[in-house]
Amino acid sequence: MKIYNSLTNKKEEFKSITPNEVKMYSCGPTVYNYFHIGNARPFIIFDTLRRYLEYSGYKVTFVQNFTDIDDKMIKNANAEGITVKELADRFIKEYFIDAKGLGIREATIHPKATENIDAIIDTVKKLEEKGYAYNVDGNVYFRTKKFSAYGKLSHQPLEDLEAGARIEVNSDKEDPMDFVLWKNKKEGEPYWESPWGQGRPGWHIECSAMVNKYLGETIDIHSGGKDLIFPHHENEIAQSEALSGKPFANYWMHNGFINIDNEKMSKSKGNFFTVRDIVKEFDYPVIRFFMLSAHYRSPINFSKELVTQAKTGLERIINTVKNLVFLMESASAQAITEEENKIFEGFLSYKEKFIEAMDDDLNTADAISHIFSLVREVNSKVNGESASSKELIEKTVALIKELTGVIGIEYETDEDELSKEVEALIEKRQEARKNKDFALADEIRDKLTGMGIILEDTRQGVKWRKA
Numbered sequence: 001m002k003i004y005n006s007l008t009n010k011k012e013e014f015k016s017i018t019p020n021e022v023k024m025y026s027c028g029p030t031v032y033n034y035f036h037i038g039n040a041r042p043f044i045i046f047d048t049l050r051r052y053l054e055y056s057g058y059k060v061t062f063v064q065n066f067t068d069i070d071d072k073m074i075k076n077a078n079a080e081g082i083t084v085k086e087l088a089d090r091f092i093k094e095y096f097i098d099a100k101g102l103g104i105r106e107a108t109i110h111p112k113a114t115e116n117i118d119a120i121i122d123t124v125k126k127l128e129e130k131g132y133a134y135n136v137d138g139n140v141y142f143r144t145k146k147f148s149a150y151g152k153l154s155h156q157p158l159e160d161l162e163a164g165a166r167i168e169v170n171s172d173k174e175d176p177m178d179f180v181l182w183k184n185k186k187e188g189e190p191y192w193e194s195p196w197g198q199g200r201p202g203w204h205i206e207c208s209a210m211v212n213k214y215l216g217e218t219i220d221i222h223s224g225g226k227d228l229i230f231p232h233h234e235n236e237i238a239q240s241e242a243l244s245g246k247p248f249a250n251y252w253m254h255n256g257f258i259n260i261d262n263e264k265m266s267k268s269k270g271n272f273f274t275v276r277d278i279v280k281e282f283d284y285p286v287i288r289f290f291m292l293s294a295h296y297r298s299p300i301n302f303s304k305e306l307v308t309q310a311k312t313g314l315e316r317i318i319n320t321v322k323n324l325v326f327l328m329e330s331a332s333a334q335a336i337t338e339e340e341n342k343i344f345e346g347f348l349s350y351k352e353k354f355i356e357a358m359d360d361d362l363n364t365a366d367a368i369s370h371i372f373s374l375v376r377e378v379n380s381k382v383n384g385e386s387a388s389s390k391e392l393i394e395k396t397v398a399l400i401k402e403l404t405g406v407i408g409i410e411y412e413t414d415e416d417e418l419s420k421e422v423e424a425l426i427e428k429r430q431e432a433r434k435n436k437d438f439a440l441a442d443e444i445r446d447k448l449t450g451m452g453i454i455l456e457d458t459r460q461g462v463k464w465r466k467a
Contacts, residue, residue, distance in 0.1 A: 001056065003221075004173045004297060006229065006252040007153055011361055014251065016220050022053050022060045022326060023215040025249070027207065027224040027232070028110070030067040031091040032076045034274040037287075037302055038225070038265055040102060042287050044253050045221045045296045045362070052358050055406050063214050064107040065207060066092055068114050069200055074189055078349040084190050085114070098275045101284030103408035105214055109214050113206040117192045120201045123243065124181045124194075132242045136172040138184030138197040144177040148237040153252060154230040157234045161230065179235055181205045204235035208367045211248070212240065222249035226256055256299040278307075284312045285409055292364040292407055303336065313372065317404060318411050320375045325396045326383065326463050331390040340392040343381050347399055350374035354403050364407060371403050422453055429455075 001014045016022050026046045029035045035043070050062050067073075068088035077087040096106070113120070124140055127133040132147065133140050144150050144158065151158050162177050167281040185191040191198040211219060217240070224233065233252065240248040256297050257264075260271040278287060281304075290310035294300045336344075350370045359367035378396055404410070429444040445455055448464075456463040 023219040024221040028064040032073045034276045044291045120209040140182035141178040208239040217244040223253040226254040255296045289314045336391040
């Protein structure tokens with residue numbers, strides 16, 4: 001597998017530190033609200049990477065943190081008259097609701113900043129001992145210019161970063177580019193005891209401390225959105241490598257930005273949407289499928305029209321599997337024929353192309369196109385017009401589900417999806433048709449249509465699908 005490494009700006013052959021094992025860290029949400037559609041992209045992308053690595057035979061230890069203490073959280077908690085912990089607990093719970101809907105599996109470990117204060121304090125102390133950090137009245141800063149490799153991830157010298165950065169005017173700092181590791185307590189803020197007095201951690205230090213605690217000094221993959229390259233990931237590298245003297249992560253992966261109707265998402269433009277907003281109109285799997293329809297490093301435009309197209313494409317795959325499951329009921333129980341084996345070998349060629357695409361820097365866009373090509377060929381070669389063995393149909397269903405499962409698209413196809421009420425109505429309609437009571441049969445069909453169930457009368461029996 002080849003991965004585009006943001007650290008070197010080129011595709012590189014992926015080689016894990018330990019054979020057949022991957023240590024992977026991805027920056028998680030700051031839990032002050034529901035996560036927005038821009039957050040959803042890296043969560044989906046790097047869940048897919050984890051799935052594919054596991055599919056390829058790796059044992060993956062995947063850590064994704066929760067930032068549960070920061071300025072926004074304090075502001076929102078104070079506005080609601082609740083504690084920061086109460087706010088965090090609420091939105092961590094909401095995160096898991098949306099994540100589960102999007103097919104994002106729980107990380108191996110979901111550490112919280114507030115539950116790792118000891119590790120954070122220990123990291124800051126060691127940086128201070130090595131001369132990389134200094135204390136000014138309870139605020140501890142990192143000496144950026146002491147770390148000579150600063151800027152290697154964003155590929156800019158420190159002087160250029162300094163010129164382009166929004167630098168907070170602060171007379172406490174030795175240098176404007178120094179960043180905070182530990183913040184002195186302010187009135188009304190949560191705080192912890194530390195060697196520098198009562199205070200709380202800065203944002204960047206939590207990730208360095210948790211990576212070291214849960215995964216070690218050097219990890220295989222660190223990932224996140226492109227917006228995190230500078231300053232967050234740049235600062236993580238500086239802190240971690242200043243402390244250990246070793247590479248922090250061997251591969252850095254960053255997804256491209258997301259626009260809304262070709263404009264940058266922002267609250268001021270009124271085009272800022274949470275995932276919870278979007279699922280009022282589109283199902284969770286549709287959002288995931290849409291996100292994977294473009295290469296992760298490319299920018300992606302989120303619009304109603306494009307998401308609707310993704311919905312149509314996903315339905316095409318799901319309906320193909322439903323049709324196959326339906327055909328299986330009347331399929332021949334005879335052994336698969338030599339001709340059918342050749343047909344299935346043709347289907348397997350799309351699996352090979354799918355794997356080639358995923359091996360090429362997680363190219364989900366091309367991988368999905370190969371699933372569509374497979375589905376198109378399946379529909380032409382395994383259908384109700386030609387008798388197919390049950391074994392061929394079963395193997396074909398398993399193949400499609402295998403590939404869609406790798407990208408995290410899982411779905412029910414059995415008739416159990418129908419409620420008992422709908423099943424009873426279909427049976428009643430069949431009885432009416434048998435009794436030549438076509439008026440009642442049409443009335444039941446209309447009722448089912450109103451419930452979002454479309455019926456199709458075929459030679460093999462009644463087929464259904466959701467409208």
